[in-house]
Amino acid sequence: MPDDLKHLVDALQTVPQEAGVPKPDPILVADGVRRHFGGLTAVDVDHVEIQRGTITALIGPNGAGKTTFFNLLTGFDKPNEGQWTFEGRQLAGVRPHKVAQYGMVRTFQLTKALSRLTVMENMRLGAQDQRGEKLFALIFPFLWREARRTRSPSRRCELLASFNLDQKRDDMAGSLSGGQRKLLEMARALMVGRRWSCSTSRWRA
Amino acid sequence: MDWGNVFSQAITQGIGIQAVIFALAAIGLNVQFGYTGLLNFGQSGFLAVAAYGLGVSIAMMGWSLWVGLLVGIAAAVVLALLLGAPTLRLRADYLAIVTIAAAEILRLVFRSVTFNPVFGGSDGINRFADDFYALNPFNAGVKIGPVDFSENDMWIVTIGWILVVVMSVLVFLMMRSPWGRVIKAIREDEDAVRSLGKSVYAYKLQALTIGGVMGCFGGFVAAIALQSVQPDYYGTDLTFFAYAVLILGGAARVLGPIVGSVVFWFGLVLIDSALSNAVSSGAITFIQSTQVGQIRYWILGISLMLLMIYRPQGILGDKKELSLDAR
Numbered sequence: 001m002p003d004d005l006k007h008l009v010d011a012l013q014t015v016p017q018e019a020g021v022p023k024p025d026p027i028l029v030a031d032g033v034r035r036h037f038g039g040l041t042a043v044d045v046d047h048v049e050i051q052r053g054t055i056t057a058l059i060g061p062n063g064a065g066k067t068t069f070f071n072l073l074t075g076f077d078k079p080n081e082g083q084w085t086f087e088g089r090q091l092a093g094v095r096p097h098k099v100a101q102y103g104m105v106r107t108f109q110l111t112k113a114l115s116r117l118t119v120m121e122n123m124r125l126g127a128q129d130q131r132g133e134k135l136f137a138l139i140f141p142f143l144w145r146e147a148r149r150t151r152s153p154s155r156r157c158e159l160l161a162s163f164n165l166d167q168k169r170d171d172m173a174g175s176l177s178g179g180q181r182k183l184l185e186m187a188r189a190l191m192v193g194r195r196w197s198c199s200t201s202r203w204r205a
Numbered sequence: 206m207d208w209g210n211v212f213s214q215a216i217t218q219g220i221g222i223q224a225v226i227f228a229l230a231a232i233g234l235n236v237q238f239g240y241t242g243l244l245n246f247g248q249s250g251f252l253a254v255a256a257y258g259l260g261v262s263i264a265m266m267g268w269s270l271w272v273g274l275l276v277g278i279a280a281a282v283v284l285a286l287l288l289g290a291p292t293l294r295l296r297a298d299y300l301a302i303v304t305i306a307a308a309e310i311l312r313l314v315f316r317s318v319t320f321n322p323v324f325g326g327s328d329g330i331n332r333f334a335d336d337f338y339a340l341n342p343f344n345a346g347v348k349i350g351p352v353d354f355s356e357n358d359m360w361i362v363t364i365g366w367i368l369v370v371v372m373s374v375l376v377f378l379m380m381r382s383p384w385g386r387v388i389k390a391i392r393e394d395e396d397a398v399r400s401l402g403k404s405v406y407a408y409k410l411q412a413l414t415i416g417g418v419m420g421c422f423g424g425f426v427a428a429i430a431l432q433s434v435q436p437d438y439y440g441t442d443l444t445f446f447a448y449a450v451l452i453l454g455g456a457a458r459v460l461g462p463i464v465g466s467v468v469f470w471f472g473l474v475l476i477d478s479a480l481s482n483a484v485s486s487g488a489i490t491f492i493q494s495t496q497v498g499q500i501r502y503w504i505l506g507i508s509l510m511l512l513m514i515y516r517p518q519g520i521l522g523d524k525k526e527l528s529l530d531a532r
Contacts, residue, residue, distance in 0.1 A: 074400070076396065076399075076400075095404075096396075096399045096400065097399050097400075097401075097402050097403055097404050097405065098402075100399070100400055100401060100402035101402040105400060105401070105402075106400050107400070108396070108397070108400070112394045112396060112397035112400075113397075114389075114390045114393035114394060114397060114398075115393055115529040116389065116392075116393055116526055116529050117386070117389060117390060117393065121386055121390075122390075124383070124386065125386060125387065125390050125398070125401055125403075126401050128402055130383050132382050132383030132384060133383045133384050133386075133387055133403070134384070135384060135411050137382075137384075138378070138379055138382040138383070138384040138385070141378075141382065144382070144383060172526070172529055174529030175529065185397075188401065189400070189401075191401075192401050192402050
């Protein structure tokens with residue numbers, strides 16, 4: 001483990017190992033989040049805190065409600081009740097794209113690579129505040145060309161390199177293998193926000 | 206049989222008014238369906254509101270041609286917002302249902318007896334485009350090889366093809382930009398785009414409106430070329446022919462609608478005039494000349510089915526790209 005990350009682990013050393021325990025520096029705090037589908041209660045979370053700067057796993061058997069909880073937190077589904085804050089910002093009722101803009105980016109259990117876009121286009125899509133994505137700027141390339149040139153491409157390339165996808169940058173995302181698509185989805189999510197990404201996936205033995 | 210005349214008619218229609226109208230309608234559909242993946246089954250409604258906007262402004266209100274065009278465009282924008290705002294947050298099917306119903310409602314309102322004084326009932330509105338033909342720089346008909354246009358046809362066809370080129374260039378510029386990248390990504394998977402911080406709803410509404418406005422120019426061309434707006438021209442078959450044109454040429458290709466429209470109308474008129482020529486010259490005796498109109502659609506339908514089986518990507522499409530669709 002790199003030394004500059006060691007303090008993150010040390011911070012959790014004193015935390016008791018029980019459900020819903022307070023963390024020293026939480027990035028996400030959820031309270032009383034519940035989601036019912038008819039008579040079935042899919043999610044019932046009293047209190048949870050996620051520590052900043054670490055990788056936290058949510059585990060449980062099939063049907064425990066892990067994916068539903070992710071959907072709720074990221075705005076893709078609405079809870080029947082509950083509040084949660086991300087970096088101190090109330091996120092209940094916020095639309096999914098806003099949640100992503102605030103820095104909480106999700107990936108999907110069934111990988112959503114954008115098949116008929118190239119790997120590089122997938123990555124470019126992740127960047128925020130692009131002037132060329134505005135309707136009224138689009139037919140005036142001089143308005144967004146400049147911005148695109150000055151925006152450092154190094155982050156895209158760095159990410160692609162660290163996910164071992166830099167050889168594939170001009171291939172269609174749909175031509176990648178299943179594993180590579182998952183990697184691309186992660187890399188793309190990291191293009192959006194630097195703060196937190198949550199991904200839901202099922203691991204096969 | 207007079208093959209020279211048969212081909213002359215087919216080529217003239219292949220680059221004629223119908224080809225222009227359907228190319229424009231299909232360019233709009235290409236933005237909506239081809240690039241964004243929106244199932245707009247009411248493209249005829251966009252053409253209808255534009256044509257009626259123009260016709261009513263000039264014939265009933267006595268406004269000028271230019272005001273009429275602006276009214277038509279405004280009507281198309283309003284229609285797109287009305288259709289899109291409630292449905293684009295829902296699953297894709299709802300837009301399809303609402304658009305096809307709205308287009309039929311519009312057609313029935315335009316032909317209803319109640320609104321006869323405004324929309325002219327089933328006769329529609331006639332002879333309102335004299336302003337347009339007053340601008341005609343052609344003072345004689347044009348006959349080059351097999352192509353034969355009257356002076357008025359030549360004028361509207363010229364303007365029509367200029368419009369087609371302008372729209373196609375716009376589509377090319379739009380889809381090359383980062384905006385187009387978001388649009389194409391929405392076609393692939395809108396939840397993924399949402400998770401990347403883009404307001405999918407706003408983009409879909411923009412694409413629906415742009416496609417509707419582009420298609421509405423087909424309504425202007427139709428209204429001006431025929432000097433009349435008739436409600437039954439804007440039925441569901443207009444929409445489905447426009448889809449046939451788009452898929453024939455290749456969806457999500459800038460030139461797809463143009464190639465599709467030319468091939469579609471060339472083929473349809475070729476079958477039609479070849480058959481009626483064969484019947485009248487006695488080469489075919491088992492059908493009558495009155496049946497040719499139906500039989501050409503049989504042959505067209507069979508050809509489209511064969512196309513879907515053997516070349517589902519259309520004339521300009523890329524089969525490899527189509528096969529990536531399976532996720």
